[in-house]
C-alpha cells in the first residue's frame with residue numbers, strides 16, 4: 001500500500017490518506033482488495049487518483065490480460081458479463097439476454113473477440129436467454145449450464161469444471177438453493193465471482209419457485225461463496241437498486257439476510273411475499289431449451 005501512496009503528488013497523497021481513514025471508519029477492508037489500477041472519477045470533483053483499492057471499478061478487470069465488461073438489460077435488470085483473453089481474444093459470455101443479443105454481438109464483433117462459450121448461471125425465470133439464438137449466429141459457439149438445471153446445452157457443468165478462454169478460465173462452484181442448477185463462476189485468481197441469483201448485492205435469490213430451498217441456499221453461500229477471499233468481487237445476475245458490484249467481505253458484513261443464523265434466514269425467505277416474475281411462464285420452458293422454443 002505504501003509504495004502506491006508514495007507515487008502520488010502531496011495533495012493527492014493527502015486525499016488518499018483521507019480516503020483510507022474514511023474507509024477504515026466505515027469498517028470496509030478496501031486495503032484487502034488493493035491494486036495499482038487507475039480509477040478515474042473515484043472521488044467526485046477530485047483529480048484522477050491512484051488508489052489502493054479498485055472495489056468500485058465495476059467494469060474494469062483486476063487480472064492482467066483479462067478483458068472484462070459488465071452489461072445491463074433494463075427490463076429484467078439482468079447483468080450480462082463478457083470476459084476475454086486480451087491477447088488471444090477468446091471470450092466467454094455469462095447470462096446473455098434475448099432482448100440485448102444485437103448489442104452484445106455487435107460489441108463482441110467490435111472488440112474482435114472469438115466467443116467460444118455462452119454460459120447461464122441457472123435456468124432463469126424472469127427473462128429468456130439469448131444463448132440458443134447466439135449459437136445460430138456465431139459458428140462454433142457452445143452453450144453451457146449446470147447438469148442439474150434440467151436444461152439442454154452443449155456442455156453440462158458440474159463442481160470443479162473449468163471453462164477456459166485463452167490463458168484464463170472460470171471454475172464452477174455449485175451453489176444450489178435458488179434453483180437446483182445454480183452455479184457460481186470464479187476466475188482463476190479468485191478475484192471475481194459471478195454468483196448468478198445465489199448471492200445478490202445485500203440480498204440473495206428467492207427460494208419460492210422452481211426448486212428453491214432456503215436451507216440449501218444458505219449452505220451454498222456459506223460454503224461456496226463466503227469461503228472465497230474477502231476481496232473477491234461479487235458480480236450478481238441482477239440488481240434492482242443500481243448497485244453494480246460488491247465483495248465477499250462486504251456481503252459477509254452487510255448482507256441483511258446472510259448475516260443471520262440459518263433459522264432466521266429461512267424465516268426471512270419464507271416471508272418475502274414477492275410477486276412472481278412477469279415472464280416466468282414463458283421464460284422457464286424457453287430456457288430449458290436454450291431460449292429457442294419460440295423460434
Ligand SMILES: N[C@@H](CCC(=O)N[C@@H](CCS)C(=O)NCC(=O)O)C(=O)O
Nearest residue numbers: 125126197203204205206276277278279
Ligand atoms: N420483478 C421481476 C422479478 C424479480 C425477482 O423475482 N427476482 C428474482 C431473481 C430473478 S429469478 C429474485 O430472486 N429476487 C430476489 C429478491 O429479493 O428480489 C420480474 O417481474 O421479472
Ligand SMILES: [Fe+2]
Nearest residue numbers: 124125197205
Ligand atoms: Fe433466477
